[in-house]
Amino acid sequence: MCLLYAYYCIGLTCCAVCKHCYTGLMLDVSRHFIPPRLIYKTIDAMELSRLNILHLHLTDSQSFPIQLEDVILANGSTLALSALAQQGAFSNDKVYKLQELRDIVAYATIRGIEVIPEIDMPAHALSWGKAFTDVIVPCHILANSQQTPHNIYPLDPSNPTTFLLVEEILKQIIGIFPSRYLHIGGDEVNEQCWRESVALQEWAKRTNVNAHQLTKYFETEVFRIVLHKLKKVPIVWQGILDAGNIPEESVFTAEGAQPTSTTKATVRSRGRRLTSVASAMATEEPLLLFPSGSSGSSSEDT
Numbered sequence: 001m002c003l004l005y006a007y008y009c010i011g012l013t014c015c016a017v018c019k020h021c022y023t024g025l026m027l028d029v030s031r032h033f034i035p036p037r038l039i040y041k042t043i044d045a046m047e048l049s050r051l052n053i054l055h056l057h058l059t060d061s062q063s064f065p066i067q068l069e070d071v072i073l074a075n076g077s078t079l080a081l082s083a084l085a086q087q088g089a090f091s092n093d094k095v096y097k098l099q100e101l102r103d104i105v106a107y108a109t110i111r112g113i114e115v116i117p118e119i120d121m122p123a124h125a126l127s128w129g130k131a132f133t134d135v136i137v138p139c140h141i142l143a144n145s146q147q148t149p150h151n152i153y154p155l156d157p158s159n160p161t162t163f164l165l166v167e168e169i170l171k172q173i174i175g176i177f178p179s180r181y182l183h184i185g186g187d188e189v190n191e192q193c194w195r196e197s198v199a200l201q202e203w204a205k206r207t208n209v210n211a212h213q214l215t216k217y218f219e220t221e222v223f224r225i226v227l228h229k230l231k232k233v234p235i236v237w238q239g240i241l242d243a244g245n246i247p248e249e250s251v252f253t254a255e256g257a258q259p260t261s262t263t264k265a266t267v268r269s270r271g272r273r274l275t276s277v278a279s280a281m282a283t284e285e286p287l288l289l290f291p292s293g294s295s296g297s298s299s300e301d302t
Contacts, residue, residue: 024053030060030120030127033094039104047111054108054115055183058096058173061126061150064088067095071168079168083131101176116235117177119169120185122154122218128165129153135162137200139193152190157218158203167225180233182226187237189215215240 068081089095129136137156143149155162194214226234
C-alpha cells in the first residue's frame with residue numbers, strides 16, 4: 001500500500017490528488033443506531049466529498065445491533081449468536097439484519113467506497129454479556145468507581161467460550177464485509193479490571209500467563225484468529241501500541257491521538273509509517289499506517 005496525496009489550486013478551486021489513500025469517515029452505529037436509509041444518504045455524501053472508506057463501529061458496551069445467525073458447533077451444540085442482538089440491542093427495531101448490511105456494502109462498493117467493520121474488544125463489550133454473562137470479567141468495584149462504568153467491563157481471556165465467540169462472530173462479519181481489513185477495537189482497556197478478578201489471576205498463574213500482560217495475551221489470540229484463520233488484516237486503535245500490548249504480528253493501526261515516542265518507535269521498528277490524527281488535521285494528510293514494503297516516503301514519521 002502506498003500513499004500519494006497533494007492539493008493543487010487553480011484560481012479559487014482546489015482539487016485533491018490521491019492514489020491508494022485512506023480518506024475516511026466513521027459512523028458509530030452501536031451507541032447511536034442509524035437506520036440503513038440514513039447510511040445510504042451518508043454514502044451519497046461521501047461519494048460527493050471523494051471519501052473512500054466508511055468505518056462502521058458496529059458494536060460497543062451500549063448495544064450489539066447485528067442480527068447474527070446461530071452456529072451449530074462440531075459437538076452438536078448450538079452457539080446462539082442471535083441472542084447477542086436479541087438481548088444486547090437497544091430494541092428489536094434497532095437491529096441490522098445481515099442482508100441489510102450486505103446491501104449497504106454493495107451500495108457503497110459501486111460508489112467506490114470500501115466499508116470496514118469494527119467489532120470492539122476486549123473492552124467496550126458489555127453488550128455481549130447480556131447474552132453470554134460468563135464471558136465478561138465482573139470487576140464491579142472498579143466499574144462502579146468510574147464515570148462510565150459500562151465501558152470498563154472487558155471480555156474474559158480465561159474463558160474458552162470468549163475466543164469461540166470472537167471467532168464465530170468475526171466469521172459472519174467477514175462474510176458480509178469483503179474488505180481485506182477488519183477492525184478489532186482494542187481501545188481503553190483498564191487493566192485494573194484484570195487484577196480485580198481473583199479467578200482471572202488464578203487462571204493466569206495456572207497457565208503461566210503474565211498477569212501484567214493479559215491484554216497482550218488477549219490481543220495475540222485475536223490477532224491469531226484474524227490473521228491466520230480469517231486471513232484478514234487487523235486494525236486496532238492506538239491505545240494498544242501506547243500500552244505496549246500490540247502483538248508481534250501487528251499489521252495496521254488506526255490512530256486515535258498524537259502518538260507517543262514508544263508508539264512511534266514500535267511502528268518504525270516494524271517497517272511501518274504512522275500519521276497521527278493531529279498531524280493529519282494540520283497538514284490535510286489522510287490517516288494511514290503503511291505496511292512493510294510500501295512505496296511511501298521514508299522520511300521520519302510525524
